[in-house]
Amino acid sequence: MRTFRVGGAVRDALLGLPVNDEDWVVVGATPDDMILSGFLPVGKDFPVFLHPETREEYALARTERKSGRGYHGFTFHTSPDVTLEQDLARRDLTINAIAQAEDGSLIDPFGGQQDLRRKVLRHVTESFREDPVRILRVARFAARFHEFTVAPETLELMRAMVHEGEADHLVPERVWQELARGLMEARPSRMFEVLRDCHALARVLPEVDRLWGVPQRADYHPEIDTGVHNMMVLDMSARLAAPLPVRFACLTHDLGKGTTPKEVLPRHIGHEERSADLLKKLCNRLRVPNECRELADVVAREHGNIHRSQEFGAAAIVRLLERCDAFRKPERFEQILLACECDARGRLGLEEQAYPQRQRLLSALAAARSVDTAVVAAQARDAGLAGDAIGARIHEARTHAVQHAQTSKASAA
Secondary structure (H helix, E strand, O other): OEEEEEOHHHHHHHOOOOOOOOEEEEEOOOHHHHHHOOOEEOOOOOOEEEOOOOOOEEEEOEEEEEOOOOOOOEEEEEOOOOOHHHHHHOOOEHHHOOEEOOOOOEEOOOOHHHHHHHOEEOEOOHHHHHOOHHHHHHHHHHHHOOOOEEOHHHHHHHHHHHHOOHHHHOOHHHHHHHHHHHHOOOOOHHHHHHHHHOOOHHHHOHHHHOOOOOEOOOOOOOOOEHHHHHHHHHHHHHHOOOOHHHHHHHHHOOHHHHHOOHHHOOOOOOHHHHHHHHHHHHHHHHOOOHHHHHHHHHHHHHHHHHHHHHHOOHHHHHHHHHHOOOOOOHHHHHHHHHHHHHHHHOOOOOOOOOOHHHHHHHHHHHHHHOOOHHHHHHHHHHOOOOOHHHHHHHHHHHHHHHHHHHHHHHHHO
8 A cells, every 4th residue: 555645736846836735646455445544435436535634635546437428427447456657647637647655756657747847738648538627627727837838739639529529518517617717827818728729618618709800999999809808808807816706707798799790890889788698698507606697797787887987977876886786795896896997907008007997986885885874764754755765865865975075076186
């Protein structure tokens, strides 16, 4: 019974990066051996155990064989006879197929260290093609290690997998899991660049894929191409350390531009509502968490109005705050504004420009929230009002508060 550290922990240590999670593989043992040693069994599809003290995962060395379509189409084999090299051979990339023995020595049968030095993402064996999730994983690793290139033979293999229909059998939960992780990497646009290069983006996220080649007005978008702009917005969200809901909103804020009739291009009248409709279908298909889908919906519908809010009077600003549900969810409204700032700065030559709309709207929200709505409602009821009429009084009071704050600021200036 021998234990080896494997996978990302070895890779990141060799790159000088922090090691957050450690995975281990055990060679020469049976499930009974592990249980007798105090390990706790947790694996459903194959034997995985938790260390009795560290709670880190220890998996028995295994081989796998394709038995059907998609992520679940595998049968696994574990026994004390399975070697470390056989276990490493089933892994996705050479940089993830390096093991470290207890004495610190490295076992690297597939040249992972060389690929780390050359900054190459390369598949281990032809068995790569048996798992379509690996297409997404390679794209995610490209977003994390954005200075790495995908080996030409690996890219060709990924294209062949897409052509053979493997990408059509991806499980929605796994697509979202990999997408969410890729969005949080240092250069998220690289994930979508790789997915486009292997033709998988059109299968997984056709709403995003169709944005490339769609022109926009050059006076608003010097980069012109909608797909290029979308990736610039996404990378700006990474630069500004935005959380996942904001990054997802950045990815999906302009989906409607992909369905603009050609005869009206480069204008995109009404694209906000079309974006929201496409977003709903995308979120249902991938089972996107509510926190992400709700924020993205508001950004898709209102980002144009937020950009133009510098021109709004107090009443229009309060209506915008109400549509964004900013009074009930002020923290989410801050994230909405961050997504809009990413949109404004995700444009060629405008990356360093200020976004005063953000602070102006936050100040307006603070002024409007200073209104004691309970007092206003009580006064309205005393005057014989009810229902929508009370809401109108509250809206009027908030508008007055915003107007007063704007006037005071202008006087001070």
